Amino acid sequence: MPSMTNPTADLFGTPLLPGLAYRDALIDLDEEAMLIARIDEQDLAPFQFQGWLGKRLTRSFGWHYDFDTSQFGATDPLPDWLLPIRQRAAAFAQLPEEALVQALLIRYDPGAGIGWHRDRPVLEHVVGVSLGVPATMRFRRRKPGGFDRVAVPLPPRSVYHLSGEARHDWEHSIAEMEVTRWSITFRSFTASARPGRR
Secondary structure, three states: OOOOOOOOOOOOOOOOOEEEEEEEEOOHHHHHHHHHHHEEEEEEOEEEEEEEEEEEEEEEOOOOOOOOOEEEEOOOOOOOOHHHHHHHHHHHOOOOOOOOEEEEEEEEEOOOOEHHHHOOEEEEEEEEEOOOOOOOEEEEEEEEEEEEEEEEEEEEEEEEEHHHHHHHHOOEEEEOOOOEEEEEEEEEEEEEHHOOOO
């Protein structure tokens, strides 16, 4: 069921951040436990960025981005256990299931977070599922003299969708965590970057 309160809107329902959609409880507790166990079974590796190793551990399916070469390449297809979650994430985001061509699994061990960034320009929709413990997704957009800022709570089992302004005009980050957290992020390519386009 959707949350009774929407952290992405004010008291009058006006979006705090156009292009950001959210709901609680995309999955139940048993599904969450299964997904966490499945993620921990994977061959997770430290996030790599131009020779630097991050604290968060990751595994990509469908497509993998190499920050050293700035290129996407095909990798293992999404496993069967991820497909029902992708289906629900796509339905929430009102997207065709097959549009979400990449899945990124992340385990944030204590001390791990993710710095300010925008996803690669070739990526369009970003749909994330938060697992394990609460977190806060922070958004910022530069303005004269500083930044506009928005903070969105991500309870366990919740889902968010970034598109439009929230996706392209704002950076986002998650502060370092003191306890372990997991996430699954599905992404689509822009129309011009879709594999197989000629």
